[in-house]
Amino acid sequence: MARYWHTPGIGYQLRINMFYNTETGDFGLTEGDVRSYFAQSEFLIVWPEPFAPHEPFAAVIATERPAHNPATHKAVEIAPKDTPDGWLQQWKVVKLTQVELAQIEADRLAALQAAKDAARITVTKRQALLALFDLKGIKGDQIDAMIGSIPDEDARYRAKVDWDGSAAIESDSPTMLMLAAGLGLSEADLELLFGYAQAL
Known part of the structure; x- marks a missing residue:
């Protein structure tokens, strides 16, 4: 006591x-x-x-x-x-x-990853495409055209395979973030779009 x-x-x-x-x-x-x-x-x-x-x-x-x-x-x-x-x-x-400092850094990175995982939203491609159209007027062919305009051949191919072959879209996937940048979508836009897509 x-x-x-x-x-x-x-x-x-x-x-x-x-x-x-x-x-x-x-x-x-x-x-x-x-x-x-x-x-x-x-x-x-x-x-x-x-x-x-x-x-x-x-x-x-x-x-x-x-x-x-x-x-x-x-x-x-x-x-x-x-x-x-x-x-x-x-x-x-x-x-x-050095061991303690390394553990602190590992804990910091783990906390960042946990926060990232908690904030991630996953929707179907149908939901994502409908949300983009309903809220931003963006159609699938515009996304295809943007992917086709990527200068680097390897990056263009990987982005096309990832987008065309994905049944589900994650809000923080590298391809989604690249598309968002190319389409002029902000972090707030992505949050709104994926929140809307979840309800479709």
Whole structure:
């Protein structure tokens, strides 16, 4: 259980059940760790309420993590400091490792992909063609002509195969985005078109 404690000169602080072994230097210990230490004792251990540890353990007063840039650094807990107000939790700001930086980047890319996947709308080609005609007056032959005007032969062929061979059209597919650019359709236009197409 977390409790609030008043420390002179510091004020009310949240003390999470953290304890420090003053003999071994182990810190970040829980109430369970302390109780386990004495579990095999031949003496009957009486625990006060609220819980307070027996020696060699000392309760640690929580302090705020120091300000830092989480994109490049992290705050790690180090051994607490013995002060007139009690044992105070201590922190050290260190640089993230290359592994940690790589994981942050992987998480960022995964979040972007998840957002992209969530925003994707898939409709049939019939729905897409009707939406383009109903809302923008664009017909299928105009799309064919635009694909035929692509200068690069390989890109033109791939776009034709992708458009002609697709039974379903995704709002963020490379071909759809290329067609949208060629037809002068904005991101807002695509959102409106695919939202309309879903209802057809």
